[in-house]
Each structure stands twice: as structure tokens, then as C-alpha cells.
Amino acid sequence: MFSVTNTNTVRALWRVRDHTQRSGGRSELALTHFHNGTIWRGASSGTADSLLVRDGTIVAIGSAEVDRHLNSSSFEHSPADSSESVDLDGGFLMPSFGDGHAHPIFGGLEAEGPQVRACASVTEIVTEVRRFAEANPEVEWITGASYDGSLVEGGLFDSRWLDDAAADRPVVLRAWDYHTVWCNSRALEIAGITAGTPEPELGEIPRRGDGSPLGTLREWGAVDLVDAVRPPLDEAMRLRALERAADYYLERGVTWVQDAWVEPADVETYLAASDQGRLKVRFNLALYADPRHFAEQLPAMVEARRRVEVRGDPLLSARTVKFFADGVVENETGSLLEPYCSSLHNHGLRVWEGETLAEAVRAVDAAGFQVHIHAIGDAAVRQALDAIESAMxxxxxxxxxxxxxxAQLVDADDLSRFAELGVIANMQPLWAQLDDLMTVLTLPRLGEERAGHQYRMRTILERGGRLSFGSDWPCTSGTPVEGLAIGTSRQTDAGEPAGGWTPEEIVDIDRALDCYSTAVAHQAFADHSPAVWGEIRPGASADLIRFDHDPRDVTPQELAKMAVRTTYLGGVAVHSST
Structure with a gap:
């Protein structure tokens, strides 16, 4: 059974705390005692057997401290207080997960269009689009996500295939990487994309032999041509998507999410959700910086941050700015120091030319924002590190x-710079495996030797750098245990290859759990928040997750299938499954 507690319960709890602090009085408080299991405090903090939470805040750890606290004359407890004893029954309690890089609105919106994610062929995708079109004749634009780009050689999909599903209306589908879209002929026509359309800045229009657009558009400069003529999404739909994303995360034990691509319309959706009490997890917004419009963006970013801050919502912040330094390796837009195997001169896409990234990062940093830079290729990583160093x-x-x-590919000379500059490497452990995406699209473009140096997680840790984990959901699964299973084995679901791919970069389970919890909390400035979270220590918010079994005692394949029993936010059970 699955259930999500109304988040108004959490808000009511925080209002009680706030009133009590301001009035100097006391009120009915919630008291929860966790016991009879393993309470994991972090890779460097060990375990405990008992935990006491009062009013959503951790007050004592370990049976001796809990007993001393309960029996202390200074501890006031009245019959009006609500008490709960949680018998872990040999299970496992730990800080809740955070997702250090994701796109929750995108993820929630996938349920609103044709369901193409699970399709294993072009035929299946076309069939699903046709089904959706016939079932929804009133929908003006058919939009959906996200198809598997490895189903067709080179990830190049033809508009005419989608014409067979719906020729009378525009169809736009996003690929898994969210850097690529596939359009039918009607969408290209409305967008004015023809054989005579020049190659856009920061984008690519793959073409047929006669110069006509194939139907695949790569990166923002090309995708924006279609987005510019699409009607805006209904706000009610966007709010549904955000709530759907929050439920998705709570079921998986995630209570903080870095939305890593926030545009002005998204800010309005988050503010509306806050005003209506519809936020269910903690969100931090990373406001998107576009090199084509950055000069006018920065004042708007400062204003967006102010509008968020004045609400004082403990579930919402906007302290970050997101930059793209490059694209992705799969469509050869990741920026590389050495060229792709397919061409002696193709080094990929550099989004910010010359010193413009460093200049923009300095400006954002001077305005007090946290910098968050997408960098896939080794050239992009170096450019990002240089920009951060310049700001410092x-x-x-x-x-x-x-x-x-x-940080998919980091040059050997740059690995130690993460520690030297205090840069957090936020990696997606689920990607460190020999799946179809890697074998069909990535390896042929990088070559065997270079491909073997991807996702240097353990190396960055051992050189003193900070490593946090994220999912990039919905590009890939937002389920942390699935990422943990790959990060601790470098194997596919089938256990291949034996011993793991690039096994020298395997991260042990304790450190991996840290990377998906405490390390993400550090990235989130959780120690500076009104309610400190991400740790099991006295004074911290009880943002916790419970498993029926210890994830450190199972195989990677078993770990990937472990379900979160309960998710707690501020001491309130906001998800439970039995």
C-alpha cells in the first residue's frame, strides 16, 4: 500500500514551532522514539540503537541519551503531547535522500502526454503516439517524453515516422537526454524550419541529403525554434506535474531536490504551489543562465530570488544559478579536449565562448548565488573549473x-582541482554502467581508452574532493537505490561485467549512502537553513527514511529493488508503504 500524508500536516507543525518560539510558551508537541534497529548516522559517524525526536527535531541519540533525556527534570512532557514509539523491527533508519540534480517539472509532465519512455522500438513509439492522438482529439500540440535515442543509429529520427501517427497536428517528443527533440513534419512546418533555415546558434538541425530537415533537433538553439511557436502549458497542468514529481520523490525517500533548470515560467509555478500549500518536499531552484540573454537575465534572477525569500516557505529556496558549459556525448555536443572518434575536427559544443562563462560566473557569484554548471566533456569541465577559480x-x-x-569526463590534470577549489562534483551513479546508452552511443564516440576514464567518483573522493549524487530525472531514473546499486558495483542489472566496469572507481556503500544524503545536504547549505537537515544529530530536523533491511548487507541487485518503508519530513511520516 502507498500513501502520502497531506503536507499541510508538516506546515502545521512548523507553524506550531514558530508560534512557540515567538511567544516563549509551549504547545502540544510530537514525540517520536525510534528503536530496535540500526540508526545509521553517516559513513564517519557510526550507528546508534535509539533516536528521540521532539516536535520534528532530533533531541537525543542512543539508548542511554534517550533515557537520560526522557528522565531529565528539565525535559517537560505533558499528557497533551502526542507520543509515538516506532519499532524498527531490525530495520534501518538514516538521513533522507537528496537529489542534487534533477528536473522535477519535466518529470511530472511526462505523464501528461503519450507514454513513450518504455517503448523499445520506433514502431512502438509511433503506435503510442497514434493511440494518444486518437484518444485526445482536442489536444492542439502533442508533446511527450522521453524516447530512447539509442533505438536509431546516431540518434537520428525521421519526421515522416511520426507523420504516420498524426500528420494533422504538430508532434514534439523529447529524447531521454532532454537535449534532443523529434518532431513530425507539421511541427517543423509551423516552426518555419526548412531546407533554407540556417544552422542556429547553440544548436543543430540534422538534414537529409537534399538539405531538408530530418526531424531531429539538437540543443537549445534548434529546440527553441519549435518552443517559440508552441502555446504555453496550462498552469494547472504544471502544478499537477510538480505535485506528481513530489509524490514520486517521497516514495523513493527523497526530501530535497535541486531543480537544475528553472526558467521564468517555472518560477511562477513554484510560487503558485507555495502560495497554495502544494509543495511536498524541499526544492531549491537553479535559475537558468542563457548566454544569448544573460545581461538582462541577472536582474530578473535577483528579483526571482527575492520573491521566493519573502515568502519564508521552508520548502522553497532559490539560491542557485545553472549554467550549461556543453551538451552531451551521445549527440556529440559534449565539449572535448580531443576530437570525437567520428571526426578529426569535431570537439563538440562550447556553449559559452571565450571568457564569457567566467565573466557570467563572476557576476552571479558577486550577486551571492551558488554556481551550478553542467559540464559533461573534459573541455567543459576545465572551462567550468577555470570560471569558478576566476570568481574566487x-x-x-x-x-x-x-x-x-x-563531470562525465575529467582530464587527469583537473581531478585534484575539485578539492583545491572546494567544488562539489555532482555525479549520476546510475550512468556508470555498460548499458545501451553507453555501448551504442557513448563508447563509439569516445573510443575505448578515453571511455574508460568516465565518472571518476572514487578518484575525486580519494583526492579530497566532495562528491554528491543526483539522478538527472527524468533523463534517467530518480530512484536513489538504483543509482546506489550501480555506483557500488559499476554493473548492469544483470551483474555485468563481472567485477564491474572500471572497478577502480567503485564507491563503497557507506560513502555512497553519504553521497546521496549528507553530501547533498552540504550542497544544499542545509547547515545554514532555518531547519538544519541531512544529518542525524541533536538539533537537526528529522528528515529520515526507513528501510526494512540494512542496505549495506545486500547485493547490488537486491539493493536496486529495496523499497523505502517510510519517509519522514520534519518528523512527519509523509510517505509510508506496507
């Missing part, structure tokens, strides 16, 4: 916690 030099010391997301 120009703007002086402060607690920045800059993030480089993905």
Missing part, C-alpha cells in the same frame, strides 16, 4: 559550495 580570485573568499554537475 576576483570576488574574494566566502562559503560558495560551487557545483559541477555530471
Amino acid at each position: 580570485t576576483c570576488n574574494g573568499p566566502r562559503d560558495r559550495r560551487p557545483v559541477i554537475a555530471h
Whole structure:
């Protein structure tokens, strides 16, 4: 059975705390005692056998401390207080997961269109689009996500295939990477994309032999041509998507999410959700910086942050700015130091030319934002590190916690710079496996030797750097245990290859759990938040998850299938399954 507690319960709890603190009085408080199981405090903090939570805040750890606290004359407890004893029954309690890089609105919206994610062939995709079109004749634009780009050689999909499903209306489907879309002929026609359309800045229009557009569009410059003529999504739909995403995360034990691509319309959706009490997990917004419009964006970013902050919603912050330094390897837009195997001159896409990234990062940093840079290829990672170093030099010391997301390929000379500069490497452990995406699209483009240096998770940790985990959902699964299973084995679901792919980069389970919990909390400035979370220590918010079994005692394949029994946010059970 699956259930999500109304998040108004959490909000009511915080209102009680706030009133009590301001009035100097006391009120009915919630008291929860966890016992009879393993309480995992983190890779470096060990375990405990008992935990006491009062009013959503951890107050004592370990049976001796819990007993001393309960029996202390200074501990006031009245019959009006609600008490709960949670018997873990030999299970496992730990800090809740955080997702250090994701796209929750995108993820929630996937349920609104044709369901193409599970399709295993072009024929299946076309059939599903046709079914959706026939079932929804009133829908003006058919939009959906996200198809498997490895189903067709080179990831190049033809508009005419979608014409067979719906020729009378525009169809736009996003690929798994969310950097690529596949359109039918009607969508191309409305967008004015023809044989005479020049190659856009920061994008690519693959073409047939006669120069006509094939139907696949790569990166923002090309995708924007279609987005510019699509009607905006209904706000009610966007709010449904955000709630759907929150439920998805709570079921998986995630209570904080870094939305890593937030545009102005998304800000409005989050503010509306906050005003209506519809946020269910903690969200931090990373406002998207576009090199084509950055000069006018920065004042708007500062204003967006102000509008979020004045609400004082403990579930919402906007302290981050997101940059793309490059694209992705799968469509040869990841920026590389050495060219792709397919061409002696193709080094991929550099989104910010010259010193423009460093200049923009310095400006954002000076405005007090956290920097979050998408960098896939080794050239992009180096450019991102250089930009962050430039901001540190120009703007002086402060607690920045800059993030480089993905860091798929890092040159040997740059590996130690993560620790030297205090840069958090936010990686997606689920990607470190020999699945179809890797074998069909990535390996042929990088070559065997270079491909063997991807996702250097353990190396960055051992060189003193900080590593946090994220999912990039919905590009890939947002289920942390699935990522943990890959990160601790470098094997596919089938257990291949024996011993793991690039086994020298395997992360042990304790450190991996840290990377998906406490390390993400550090990325989130959780120690600076009104309610400290991400740790099991006195004074921290009881953001916790419960498993029936210890995830450290199972095989990777078993770990991938483990279900979260209960998710707690501020001491309130916001998800439970039995």
C-alpha cells in the first residue's frame, strides 16, 4: 500500500514551532522514539540503537541519551503531547535522500502526454503516439517524453515516422537526454524550419541529403525554434506535474531536490504551489543562465530570488544559478579536449565562448548565488573549473559550495582541482554502467581508452574532493537505490561485467549512502537553513527514511529493488508503504 500524508500536516507543525518560539510558551508537541534497529548516522559517524525526536527535531541519540533525556527534570512532557514509539523491527533508519540534480517539472509532465519512455522500438513509439492522438482529439500540440535515442543509429529520427501517427497536428517528443527533440513534419512546418533555415546558434538541425530537415533537433538553439511557436502549458497542468514529481520523490525517500533548470515560467509555478500549500518536499531552484540573454537575465534572477525569500516557505529556496558549459556525448555536443572518434575536427559544443562563462560566473557569484554548471566533456569541465577559480580570485573568499554537475569526463590534470577549489562534483551513479546508452552511443564516440576514464567518483573522493549524487530525472531514473546499486558495483542489472566496469572507481556503500544524503545536504547549505537537515544529530530536523533491511548487507541487485518503508519530513511520516 502507498500513501502520502497531506503536507499541510508538516506546515502545521512548523507553524506550531514558530508560534512557540515567538511567544516563549509551549504547545502540544510530537514525540517520536525510534528503536530496535540500526540508526545509521553517516559513513564517519557510526550507528546508534535509539533516536528521540521532539516536535520534528532530533533531541537525543542512543539508548542511554534517550533515557537520560526522557528522565531529565528539565525535559517537560505533558499528557497533551502526542507520543509515538516506532519499532524498527531490525530495520534501518538514516538521513533522507537528496537529489542534487534533477528536473522535477519535466518529470511530472511526462505523464501528461503519450507514454513513450518504455517503448523499445520506433514502431512502438509511433503506435503510442497514434493511440494518444486518437484518444485526445482536442489536444492542439502533442508533446511527450522521453524516447530512447539509442533505438536509431546516431540518434537520428525521421519526421515522416511520426507523420504516420498524426500528420494533422504538430508532434514534439523529447529524447531521454532532454537535449534532443523529434518532431513530425507539421511541427517543423509551423516552426518555419526548412531546407533554407540556417544552422542556429547553440544548436543543430540534422538534414537529409537534399538539405531538408530530418526531424531531429539538437540543443537549445534548434529546440527553441519549435518552443517559440508552441502555446504555453496550462498552469494547472504544471502544478499537477510538480505535485506528481513530489509524490514520486517521497516514495523513493527523497526530501530535497535541486531543480537544475528553472526558467521564468517555472518560477511562477513554484510560487503558485507555495502560495497554495502544494509543495511536498524541499526544492531549491537553479535559475537558468542563457548566454544569448544573460545581461538582462541577472536582474530578473535577483528579483526571482527575492520573491521566493519573502515568502519564508521552508520548502522553497532559490539560491542557485545553472549554467550549461556543453551538451552531451551521445549527440556529440559534449565539449572535448580531443576530437570525437567520428571526426578529426569535431570537439563538440562550447556553449559559452571565450571568457564569457567566467565573466557570467563572476557576476552571479558577486550577486551571492551558488554556481551550478553542467559540464559533461573534459573541455567543459576545465572551462567550468577555470570560471569558478576566476570568481574566487576576483570576488574574494566566502562559503560558495560551487557545483559541477555530471563531470562525465575529467582530464587527469583537473581531478585534484575539485578539492583545491572546494567544488562539489555532482555525479549520476546510475550512468556508470555498460548499458545501451553507453555501448551504442557513448563508447563509439569516445573510443575505448578515453571511455574508460568516465565518472571518476572514487578518484575525486580519494583526492579530497566532495562528491554528491543526483539522478538527472527524468533523463534517467530518480530512484536513489538504483543509482546506489550501480555506483557500488559499476554493473548492469544483470551483474555485468563481472567485477564491474572500471572497478577502480567503485564507491563503497557507506560513502555512497553519504553521497546521496549528507553530501547533498552540504550542497544544499542545509547547515545554514532555518531547519538544519541531512544529518542525524541533536538539533537537526528529522528528515529520515526507513528501510526494512540494512542496505549495506545486500547485493547490488537486491539493493536496486529495496523499497523505502517510510519517509519522514520534519518528523512527519509523509510517505509510508506496507
